[in-house]
Amino acid sequence: MGRYFKNIWEGIITVLVGMSVTWRHLFRPAVTIQYPTVKLKLPERARNRLYVNMDDCIGCDQCSIACPVDCITIETIKSTPDIDLGLTSVGTKKRLYVPKFDIDIAKCCYCALCVYPCPTECIKMTDVFEFSEYERTNLIYNFSVMTPTEIDEAKAKLAASQKEAAAKKAAQTPPAPKQEVAAPANPTPNPDKKS
Numbered sequence: 001m002g003r004y005f006k007n008i009w010e011g012i013i014t015v016l017v018g019m020s021v022t023w024r025h026l027f028r029p030a031v032t033i034q035y036p037t038v039k040l041k042l043p044e045r046a047r048n049r050l051y052v053n054m055d056d057c058i059g060c061d062q063c064s065i066a067c068p069v070d071c072i073t074i075e076t077i078k079s080t081p082d083i084d085l086g087l088t089s090v091g092t093k094k095r096l097y098v099p100k101f102d103i104d105i106a107k108c109c110y111c112a113l114c115v116y117p118c119p120t121e122c123i124k125m126t127d128v129f130e131f132s133e134y135e136r137t138n139l140i141y142n143f144s145v146m147t148p149t150e151i152d153e154a155k156a157k158l159a160a161s162q163k164e165a166a167a168k169k170a171a172q173t174p175p176a177p178k179q180e181v182a183a184p185a186n187p188t189p190n191p192d193k194k195s
Contacts, residue, residue: 047110048129050103052143056088056122059096063114063123071107072114075100077154080161088120099144099151105131106139 033040042048059076077097079085085094112125133139146154 042127042129046127046129047112047125049105049126049131050108050114050141051124051126051128052101052103053122053124054098054101054143054145056090056120057098057101057143058088058092058094058120059098060119062117062119066113066117068111068113069107069109071104073100073102073104074098077151078158079154080157083157088122090120092120097146097151097154099146099154101143102140103143104140106136 059074061074061076064070064072064074075098077099079095079097085097087093110125115123115125131139
């Protein structure tokens with residue numbers, strides 16, 4: 001019988017201890033943030049989704065080389081000397097078309113190693129962290145601004161320029177002289193041949 005009342009007493013004490021915590025927090029200001037409408041301010045150097053300013057990209061491939069998980073894919077097409085692709089915001093002359101600049105955010109480990117080697121500072125970590133998707137393929141971001149028509153034109157110009165350069169080089173190099181095989185000075189008589 002003593003054990004019965006002891007269990008009841010312990011149950012009441014346990015409930016009172018739990019309720020004391022509840023009563024204590026009932027009169028304090030709330031620390032819960034109502035997330036979709038209220039957001040915490042991120043630290044200044046927060047590392048989240050990458051952004052590429054294609055106006056400043058020179059296609060140097062330094063970010064892709066530095067990436068430890070190979071989530072950056074870059075393809076370039078050389079421009080011909082007669083075409084001016086313009087300058088970047090830091091004054092670097094553009095010499096390459098960049099028809100493909102893809103970042104697979106699903107692979108990205110947000111290390112920011114791609115940001116530091118960029119000579120034109122065109123790739124940056126942003127404070128955007130809300131980019132969940134239902135399909136993994138939607139996490140591949142294409143930053144290139146070239147249309148398929150522009151890509152085909154750039155490839156055609158490069159092919160024409162290379163063909164022209166090859167033709168010039170062929171025209172400048174003189175043909176190699178033909179080497180004639182000299183007959184031996186004293187031909188040996190053939191014993192099988194009848195005179």
